[in-house]
Amino acid sequence: MTLKIGVVGAGAIGGYFAIQLVRAGYEVVVLARGANLAAMREKGLTITSEEGEVNVKFAAVSDKPAELGVCDAMLFVVKGQDSEQAAADMRPMIGPKTEIISLQNGFYGIEHLVETYGAERVSPGVTYIPAVLDAPGHIRRTGNRTRSYIGPYHPRDTALHDELAAALRAQGTDIQALREPMxxxxxxxxxxxxxxxxxxxxxxxxxxxxxxxxxxxxxxxxxxxxxxxxxxxxxxxxxxxxxxxxxxxxxxxxxxxxxxxxxxxxxxxxxxxxxxxxxxxxxxxxxxxxxxxxxxxxxxxxxxxxxxxxx
Incomplete structure (x- = not known):
C-alpha cells in the first residue's frame, strides 16, 4: 500500500522534498496557508534548477488539516518561530503510528515536537539543499547540493526511514537514514x-x-x-x-x-x-x-x- 505523507511547510525545502516524494510515487498532501495555498491548488508546485523545470500536483492541498486526514508520516519543515502553531495545527493529521520527520534548522522545533508528540514518534533530520521560494508555488534551486540525513530521535527501528531515503535517492537526492542522526x-x-x-x-x-x-x-x-x-x-x-x-x-x-x-x-x-x-x-x-x-x-x-x- 502506498504511504500517505503529509507536508507542513511547503516552502523552499519542504516543497523540494514534497516534489521528490510525489515523483517517487507517494501520496502527498500539503497543509498550507495564504498565497502559497492558492498557487498550489491552482497550478501545483514548480521547481527550477540547472536541470530544467519540474511541476507536480499533490493529492490534496488545504488549510484544514482534518480534510487532509491522518498520514503515515509527516514532513515538518516550518520556520522555527512557527513551530508551536504548526505542531498544534497538524494534530488531526497525526494517528497512533504517524512518524514526524523534522527538517528544521537547529533544535528548537525538534524539542517542541518531542514535548508535544513524544520522542518515540519524532525523527530529526538535517539538509544542506540550497533553494529559495521565489514566489508562491515556485521554488528555485540555487545550487546542486542535496546532502541530507534523517533518523529517529532515539535509536529504534528505521524501516520507514530506510524506505524513504531509498526512494528519494532514486530521484537524485543524496540522503541517508541514520540510526543516530543527532x-x-x-x-x-x-x-x-x-x-x-x-x-x-x-x-x-x-x-x-x-x-x-x-x-x-x-x-x-x-x-x-x-x-x-x-x-x-x-x-x-x-x-x-x-x-x-x-x-x-x-x-x-x-x-x-x-x-x-x-x-x-x-x-x-x-x-x-x-x-x-x-x-x-x-x-x-x-x-x-x-x-x-x-x-x-x-x-x-x-x-x-x-x-x-x-x-
Whole structure:
C-alpha cells in the first residue's frame, strides 16, 4: 500500500522534498496557508534548477488539516518561530503510528515536537539543499547540493526511514537514514547559527566577509561557542569541526551564498532569531556557559526579529 505523507511547510525545502516524494510515487498532501495555498491548488508546485523545470500536483492541498486526514508520516519543515502553531495545527493529521520527520534548522522545533508528540514518534533530520521560494508555488534551486540525513530521535527501528531515503535517492537526492542522526544535526548547527549571524550582521553574502581575517576569527569563535554547548549537552562535537569549517567556508563555499536569515532580513520578514541564535544564548546560560558572540548577534538583530521595525 502506498504511504500517505503529509507536508507542513511547503516552502523552499519542504516543497523540494514534497516534489521528490510525489515523483517517487507517494501520496502527498500539503497543509498550507495564504498565497502559497492558492498557487498550489491552482497550478501545483514548480521547481527550477540547472536541470530544467519540474511541476507536480499533490493529492490534496488545504488549510484544514482534518480534510487532509491522518498520514503515515509527516514532513515538518516550518520556520522555527512557527513551530508551536504548526505542531498544534497538524494534530488531526497525526494517528497512533504517524512518524514526524523534522527538517528544521537547529533544535528548537525538534524539542517542541518531542514535548508535544513524544520522542518515540519524532525523527530529526538535517539538509544542506540550497533553494529559495521565489514566489508562491515556485521554488528555485540555487545550487546542486542535496546532502541530507534523517533518523529517529532515539535509536529504534528505521524501516520507514530506510524506505524513504531509498526512494528519494532514486530521484537524485543524496540522503541517508541514520540510526543516530543527532551528531550530524549538531555538526550542521555548529556552522548554521554562526553563518546566519555573520551574514545578517554584515548584510553580505559569505564572499563579502569570509575574506577578512577578523571575520574568520569571529566566525571561528562563534562556532566554538556552539560546539561547547553541544558537548555540555552530551553530544560529540569537537572544536576541530569549527576549525575545518572556517577553511571549507573560505575555500569551497560559493561567494554568493546567503544565509536564509539574511534573506529574510533583506526582505523585511520575520527572523528565525529565537530558535537559532536565541536558543544558543538561553541554553548556554542554563548550563553556565559563555556565548558572547551569539549574545551580541542576538542583541543587534533583536530589533528586526518581527520584521522591519516601524519608526
Amino acid at each position: 551528531r550530524q544535526i549538531w555538526a550542521k548547527y555548529v556552522v548554521l547559527a554562526p553563518f546566519h549571524a555573520m551574514c545578517s550582521l554584515t548584510r553580505l553574502p559569505v564572499g563579502g566577509w569570509i575574506i577578512h581575517p577578523e571575520m574568520q576569527a569571529l566566525y571561528l569563535g562563534a562556532m566554538k561557542e556552539v560546539a561547547a554547548l553541544g558537548r555540555a549537552k552530551g553530544a560529540d562535537v569537537p572544536d576541530s569541526i569549527a576549525e575545518k569549517q572556517v577553511e571549507i567556508t573560505r575555500t569551497s563555499t560559493s561567494p554568493k551564498t546567503r544565509a536564509s536569515m539574511f534573506e529574510d532580513l533583506d526582505r523585511g520578514k520575520r527572523l528565525e532569531l529565537e530558535p537559532i541564535i536565541g536558543w544558543i544564548v538561553r541554553e548556554s546560560e542554563k548550563l553556565g556557559l559563555e556565548s558572547p558572540i551569539h549574545k551580541m548577534a542576538y542583541a543587534l538583530l533583536r530589533p528586526h526579529r518581527d520584521g522591519t521595525p516601524e519608526i
